[in-house]
Amino acid sequence: MKGEKCPKPRIYRIRFAVRLVQLFATVNRHIFCEMANWKEKENKMSKISIRDVTYENIEDLCSVCIPPDKRNDPKFIAGIEEKREWAIEMLRLWDAFAKLAYEESAVVGFIQYEPVLKEGVVRIHCIYVPEEEHWRKGIARQLVSGLLEEMKKPKAWFNNQPVLALVTKTFPGEKPGQYPAHSFFIKEGFKQAGEDPDLLYYPLKEGFVYQPLEEKEVEYIPQEEDKGKGLIIYGPSFCPFAYAFLKMTEQAIKEIAPGIPIRWIDKSKEPEEVKKRGYFEGCVVNAKPIMSFTDLRTRDRTRTCKKGRKPHN
Numbered sequence: 001m002k003g004e005k006c007p008k009p010r011i012y013r014i015r016f017a018v019r020l021v022q023l024f025a026t027v028n029r030h031i032f033c034e035m036a037n038w039k040e041k042e043n044k045m046s047k048i049s050i051r052d053v054t055y056e057n058i059e060d061l062c063s064v065c066i067p068p069d070k071r072n073d074p075k076f077i078a079g080i081e082e083k084r085e086w087a088i089e090m091l092r093l094w095d096a097f098a099k100l101a102y103e104e105s106a107v108v109g110f111i112q113y114e115p116v117l118k119e120g121v122v123r124i125h126c127i128y129v130p131e132e133e134h135w136r137k138g139i140a141r142q143l144v145s146g147l148l149e150e151m152k153k154p155k156a157w158f159n160n161q162p163v164l165a166l167v168t169k170t171f172p173g174e175k176p177g178q179y180p181a182h183s184f185f186i187k188e189g190f191k192q193a194g195e196d197p198d199l200l201y202y203p204l205k206e207g208f209v210y211q212p213l214e215e216k217e218v219e220y221i222p223q224e225e226d227k228g229k230g231l232i233i234y235g236p237s238f239c240p241f242a243y244a245f246l247k248m249t250e251q252a253i254k255e256i257a258p259g260i261p262i263r264w265i266d267k268s269k270e271p272e273e274v275k276k277r278g279y280f281e282g283c284v285v286n287a288k289p290i291m292s293f294t295d296l297r298t299r300d301r302t303r304t305c306k307k308g309r310k311p312h313n
């Protein structure tokens, strides 16, 4: 109507103001939630301390990944012993080779690593945060950060030259529902090296691109005395599960070939026996290498059952 003021613009202004208030409240709520989450995470992280493995806490490293209900199982007791032997040798060789994460006095995670002298890189063998109650608290990230910090310092291993990269070959060791190591490393900025999707690296020197060296596979040298027998060649190992998997393989051999004699060769006690078989480690039946449960679990796509575990250095 002529001369009468239209009420619509006023309504629009009121609606606009209400929307603005709502939007402001939503943004505030989001910021508040983010801050609360961040604060909670920071609180959890502040309880975590990262310590190097020494002779004093070596036992924590050897048993951290064994579930408490399996610690009295003879297979795992033997596995822990194998790992202890490996860890003592690593300390003797390198001084530093693993870090443990503690929540107060309880050990909750670890990272294990080793320099690869001919490549100038440090290889991460394993990272693990075993219990669900500790997942996603930033423990693994703190372990990797601790390692990165350490690697920035000059290392006698490489004649005080800087470390070129951290390298890792991941394998599916996660429990059901647990986050895989491969995804974790990718999220933390590791990149694929070469053609192998499991081989990842994190450059520490600007512009460095890791090209893995061609690794010579270990091949079993057949022995006449191994015919008609099962053979398990084992020794100190960075994984306390390795021994249990070999025991499972022994069981499988017994089921397939009942009555077959099975000989265990400990490479630290019978080095000559291992040498004459080409330093092969793993399972042999009737003088032919077979896949063990360890091989199946690590799903090493580059290894065939004819070949043994690769030496690290």
Ligand SMILES: CC(C)(COP(=O)(O)OP(=O)(O)OC[C@H]1O[C@@H](n2cnc3c(N)ncnc32)[C@H](O)[C@@H]1OP(=O)(O)O)[C@@H](O)C(=O)NCCC(=O)NCCS
Binding pocket: 126, 127, 128, 129, 130, 134, 135, 136, 137, 138, 139, 140, 141, 142, 171, 172, 173, 174, 175, 178, 179, 180, 181, 184, 187
């Ligand atoms: C991978 C693993 C080490 C992560 O440990 P964690 O302490 O829980 O990891 P963090 O809390 O440090 O997480 C770091 C980042 O990884 C990613 N991440 C970790 N867990 C995740 C999950 N469940 N979902 C999505 N992203 C996840 C996130 O990007 C996270 O950063 P953010 O929380 O800031 O988003 C742990 O889950 C594990 O032990 N998995 C099995 C590994 C394995 O098989 N090892 C070999 C066995 S010997």
